[in-house]
Amino acid sequence: MKILGIETSCDETAAAVVVDGRTILSNVVASQIDIHREYGGVVPEVASRQHMLAIIPVVDRARSEAQVGWQDLAAVAVTKGPGLAGSLLVGLNAAKGIAFAQGLPLVGINHLEGHIYANWLLALGPGQPEPAFPLLCLIVSGGHSDLVLLTGHGRYRLLGRSIDDAAGEAFDKVARILGLGYPGGPAIQQAARGGRPNAYHLPRAWLRGSHDFSFSGLKTAVLHAATGDRGSERAREGRPAPDERARGVKLSEAGRVAREVPVADLAASFQEAMVEVLVEKTRAAAEQHGAAQVALAGGVAANSLLRQRMKERVPLPVLCPPPDLCTDNAAMVAAAGYYLYRAGRRDGWDMDVIPSLRLSSTA
Ligand code: KG4
Ligand code: ZN
Numbered sequence: 001m002k003i004l005g006i007e008t009s010c011d012e013t014a015a016a017v018v019v020d021g022r023t024i025l026s027n028v029v030a031s032q033i034d035i036h037r038e039y040g041g042v043v044p045e046v047a048s049r050q051h052m053l054a055i056i057p058v059v060d061r062a063r064s065e066a067q068v069g070w071q072d073l074a075a076v077a078v079t080k081g082p083g084l085a086g087s088l089l090v091g092l093n094a095a096k097g098i099a100f101a102q103g104l105p106l107v108g109i110n111h112l113e114g115h116i117y118a119n120w121l122l123a124l125g126p127g128q129p130e131p132a133f134p135l136l137c138l139i140v141s142g143g144h145s146d147l148v149l150l151t152g153h154g155r156y157r158l159l160g161r162s163i164d165d166a167a168g169e170a171f172d173k174v175a176r177i178l179g180l181g182y183p184g185g186p187a188i189q190q191a192a193r194g195g196r197p198n199a200y201h202l203p204r205a206w207l208r209g210s211h212d213f214s215f216s217g218l219k220t221a222v223l224h225a226a227t228g229d230r231g232s233e234r235a236r237e238g239r240p241a242p243d244e245r246a247r248g249v250k251l252s253e254a255g256r257v258a259r260e261v262p263v264a265d266l267a268a269s270f271q272e273a274m275v276e277v278l279v280e281k282t283r284a285a286a287e288q289h290g291a292a293q294v295a296l297a298g299g300v301a302a303n304s305l306l307r308q309r310m311k312e313r314v315p316l317p318v319l320c321p322p323p324d325l326c327t328d329n330a331a332m333v334a335a336a337g338y339y340l341y342r343a344g345r346r347d348g349w350d351m352d353v354i355p356s357l358r359l360s361s362t363a
Pocket of ligand 1: 144172185186298302326328
């Protein structure tokens with residue numbers, strides 16, 4: 001069964017054709033990163049206009065690369081939320097138009113569901129087994145840090161989430177503080193390569209007794225350490241004298257006070273703190289809820305330290321989609337579409353975008 005997936009929730013215009021929820025025939029992503037980089041983040045109005053320009057060529061390319069005609073498709077799956085309203089609307093209306101014109105069923109997908117189902121795609125070869133339930137999924141993206149327990153297809157139980165900044169949001173904000181540009185996650189990962197992860201003692205918010213996360217204190221501690229505000233001395237305790245290798249940009253270049261900041265050390269210490277909390281809280285939730293496996297999802301799951309540590313520290317099979325299936329794409333939407341269509345999910349022509357859509361707890 002071939003499903004066309006469409007994804008336009010943020011700044012990637014994406015379309016893909018996937019067979020039986022697992023085999024990718026095509027996966028086309030038109031990224032707007034270069035356009036938004038100039039502004040240091042996604043500008044919603046610009047994103048929406050870019051989606052309008054790209055959506056038809058991207059869908060056409062996904063179909064031609066997959067070598068399928070409209071008659072070969074069984075359904076159209078599309079992200080209906082959460083995301084930017086103006087961006088979501090472009091993909092949703094394109095999907096409705098195609099489904100109506102071709103007489104195909106329409107399936108609305110939660111973007112987070114999409115990220116989860118990236119773990120079903122056969123990225124590692126045909127023999128890769130299906131993920132096993134109960135599956136504990138850590139979804140870490142630009143807008144979410146959720147711990148979700150899947151007890152079956154489409155059956156989710158939200159165990160915990162960030163009470164302030166999402167993990168990707170923290171990576172992006174800290175990259176901005178350090179003058180590393182946008183998007184922040186890959187930039188921090190790169191900068192951290194030359195830094196010492198224990199150079200700064202940054203705070204970890206454990207929120208004991210809950211599976212929730214909090215990253216705003218960590219972000220603020222990096223800001224204080226970088227600008228020399230109160231609190232930075234505490235953060236620097238135990239830090240060896242900065243050497244030339246550790247010295248980085250002058251913060252004046254990033255629009256802040258003129259002071260040399262050891263960017264590599266701060267990036268490495270921040271990444272270490274983030275990864276430690278994400279891994280330990282995932283491990284604890286998996287143990288407490290008797291998960292059979294752990295799966296990573298969302299853009300931050302592309303982080304190599306997070307992937308490596310999760311595999312080292314969690315005593316269960318840990319699934320990580322390849323980095324390009326962790327960040328936004330439409331193959332994951334088509335995969336979710338297949339399993340949820342088979343489970344009976346259908347949407348009508350009155351389906352609308354839901355910018356603040358949440359994963360409903362059905363498990
Ligand atoms: O899932 P995604 O592509 O879009 C959303 O649904 O938000 O996630 C984007 C987020 C951004 O915050 C980006 O900085 C982060 O994922 N990200 C990373 C890495 N690659 C992307 N964070 C840490 N390390 C990475 N290698
Ligand atoms: Zn996403």
